[in-house]
Amino acid sequence: MSRRTRLGLFALAGPGLAAVLVLGFLGLPAFGDYHGVYGLVVNGVELTQRSATDMVTALNFDLRAFDTLGEEFILFASVLGVALLLRHTPDEDERLAAAEHGIVGASDAVRVLSLLLIPLLIALGVYIVLHGALTPGGGFQGGIVLAAAPATILLAGRYVALKALAPDWALETVEAIGAGAYVLLGLGGLIFAGVYFKNFLPGGIAGHLLSAGFMPLNSVAVGLEVTGSFLIVWTVFLDQALLVRRRGEPL
Amino acid sequence: MTVLQIVALAVVVLAGTTVTLVGDPLRQTFVLGVYGLALMLLFFVFQAPDVALSEIVVGTIGLPLIIVAALRKITARERARGEPEDEG
Numbered sequence: 001m002s003r004r005t006r007l008g009l010f011a012l013a014g015p016g017l018a019a020v021l022v023l024g025f026l027g028l029p030a031f032g033d034y035h036g037v038y039g040l041v042v043n044g045v046e047l048t049q050r051s052a053t054d055m056v057t058a059l060n061f062d063l064r065a066f067d068t069l070g071e072e073f074i075l076f077a078s079v080l081g082v083a084l085l086l087r088h089t090p091d092e093d094e095r096l097a098a099a100e101h102g103i104v105g106a107s108d109a110v111r112v113l114s115l116l117l118i119p120l121l122i123a124l125g126v127y128i129v130l131h132g133a134l135t136p137g138g139g140f141q142g143g144i145v146l147a148a149a150p151a152t153i154l155l156a157g158r159y160v161a162l163k164a165l166a167p168d169w170a171l172e173t174v175e176a177i178g179a180g181a182y183v184l185l186g187l188g189g190l191i192f193a194g195v196y197f198k199n200f201l202p203g204g205i206a207g208h209l210l211s212a213g214f215m216p217l218n219s220v221a222v223g224l225e226v227t228g229s230f231l232i233v234w235t236v237f238l239d240q241a242l243l244v245r246r247r248g249e250p251l
Numbered sequence: 252m253t254v255l256q257i258v259a260l261a262v263v264v265l266a267g268t269t270v271t272l273v274g275d276p277l278r279q280t281f282v283l284g285v286y287g288l289a290l291m292l293l294f295f296v297f298q299a300p301d302v303a304l305s306e307i308v309v310g311t312i313g314l315p316l317i318i319v320a321a322l323r324k325i326t327a328r329e330r331a332r333g334e335p336e337d338e339g
Contacts, residue, residue, distance in 0.1 A: 031252055031297070056301045128304070136300035144308040151312065234316055241320040241327075 051203040052212035057138040061218040065197040068218075069182060072225055076179050079229040086236045092244045106155065114156035121149040125223075132219030133212035139222025146223065147230040159242050166231055175228025181221035185214055259293040266290075276322055280315045287311050 029035075042055055042063065052058040060068050128135075128142030153162040185197075192200040204211030266286040273279045287310020294303040 031256070054301075137304050138301065141301065141304040141308065144305070144313060148308065148312050151316065230313060234320075237317050237320040241323040 047206065049203060050199060050212050050215075051206035052133040052215060053206055054133055054135055054138070056136070057132045057219070058212070058215065060138060061132065061215045061222075062199050062213065065186065065218065068222070069186065069197070072179060072182055072222060075226065075229050076175070079175070079232050082233055083236050086240050088239075088244060092246050111156050114152045118149050118152050118156065121145055121152060125149065125227075129219055129223035130209060130216060132223075133215035134207060134209070139219040140226050142219070143223035143226025144230055147227045147234075150231060151234055154238070159238060162238075163235065166235065168232075168235065171228045171231045171235065173228075175225050175232060178221050178223070178225025178228060182218065182225065185218055185221060188214070253296075256296050259289070259296045262289045263293050277319070280318045280322070283318070284311050284315050287314070 042059060046052045046055055046058040046062070050058065050062060052062065125142045125144075125146030125148075128137035128145060129139055130142075132138035132142070150162055150166045153165060187196070189198040189200050190196045199213035199215070201213040201217075203213055206212075210216065263286075266282070266289040270279055270282045270286050273282050287306060290310060291303045291306045294300075294306055
């Protein structure tokens with residue numbers, strides 16, 4: 001199909017789609033207009049019974065913790081697939097010539113600023129993970145911020161330094177511990193409270209770090225798993241881009 | 252709908268269109284980072300801070316890092332085989 005035919009089809013279909021979309025959007029209720037019941041129930045229950053103040057994380061890790069289990073293992077399975085696809089095959093070898101694996105042309109300003117960012121990222125990531133049930137954020141968001149901290153080593157220095165600090169076995173261990181801990185917390189609900197993933201720890205005082213039952217523990221487990229997953233994906237891709245060469249191919 | 256929300260929507264529309272109109276994949280990656288920031292602003296202005304936090308990290312580090320690494324591998328392999336680089 002030639003480009004002119006494509007553009008002609010778009011000139012016919014585009015305005016029709018635009019008209020339907022505009023009609024649809026004009027019929028939407030106003031922003032913030034809520035007619036449901038479930039949201040109000042969640043707001044009431046989560047604050048009084050579980051002392052959680054961040055309702056989104058409370059839904060993720062307490063009321064709908066089983067759905068989050070599925071999401072965590074979607075992440076786990078997709079990282080498994082990526083690592084399997086990009087694994088080192090026997091006809092590839094690693095070239096660890098260290099001088100080639102810094103970012104070429106990075107100025108000293110980039111390196112120094114990246115170095116200063118690393119402790120800030122770690123602090124922010126730990127803060128977001130631990131305050132999962134209290135402030136916006138939680139395990140997933142804090143986990144990626146934590147994963148960004150070693151990735152900044154790539155900007156501040158050389159890729160081999162990142163590999164030395166975050167070797168494959170450490171990342172896989174961290175990810176597996178996170179995934180397993182999340183499943184075991186659900187089992188804790190089954191053992192101590194009779195229902196899988198029921199919140200079996202006491203609620204505590206709203207606003208304290210150790211409150212809202214097992215939500216902080218869930219948050220830490222998810223944070224560990226997400227950190228490990230994202231670092232595995234990034235190192236697998238960067239391995240292929242910077243380290244691995246098929247026999248006979250130049251860098 | 253406040254003015255800030257309408258402005259955020261307009262910025263997202265502009266950034267998204269720009270991403271598709273940029274030709275070179277490497278340049279598209281940087282515009283994708285800007286698009287991620289625009290989306291983050293949109294989510295924040297529409298009172299969804301959790302989603303905004305996820306979007307910041309995934310859109311500025313998670314996705315561009317993978318794309319840049321994959322692009323480097325592809326162009327290095329094409330250069331090694333002597334084929335002309337794809338300008339698409």
